[in-house]
Amino acid sequence: MNQATIEETVWIAIARSQDLPLREGRVVVLGDQEIAVFNLGDRVLAVSNHCPHRNGPLADGIVSGATIVCPLHAWKFNLETGQGANALSTEHCIETFPSRLSDGIVFLEAPRQSTTKNEMPAMSG
Numbered sequence: 001m002n003q004a005t006i007e008e009t010v011w012i013a014i015a016r017s018q019d020l021p022l023r024e025g026r027v028v029v030l031g032d033q034e035i036a037v038f039n040l041g042d043r044v045l046a047v048s049n050h051c052p053h054r055n056g057p058l059a060d061g062i063v064s065g066a067t068i069v070c071p072l073h074a075w076k077f078n079l080e081t082g083q084g085a086n087a088l089s090t091e092h093c094i095e096t097f098p099s100r101l102s103d104g105i106v107f108l109e110a111p112r113q114s115t116t117k118n119e120m121p122a123m124s125g
């Protein structure tokens with residue numbers, strides 16, 4: 001018999017929205033995951049920082065609408081769904097992470113064990 005595993009998650013404050021430049025990526029490390037966070041103005045979206053092609057840093061890519069273009073070989077991904085968004089990447093997908101903005105603070109939802117500190121994780125990019 002299979003047993004379902006319920007993973008407990010928490011909302012982690014990662015940055016003040018004013019510290020995320022509009023339409024640029026920043027990297028946040030939670031546990032063993034590098035997450036690229038993008039401020040689109042009316043919302044913040046978060047995806048894996050690793051391009052599935054050759055591991056390019058998606059946080060350094062170019063934001064176009066709600067998509068990101070990898071800086072290395074131009075694979076394009078939808079930041080909302082993670083789905084490949086051009087002919088090069090259409091059969092590929094990147095992981096997305098739930099995010100929200102509240103009172104000027106950006107939160108990411110992550111497994112509880114992702115952080116043990118009560119402070120915002122370091123951001124780079």
Ligand code: FES
Nearest residue numbers: 051054056070073
């Ligand atoms: S590493 Fe991203 S397109 Fe090649």
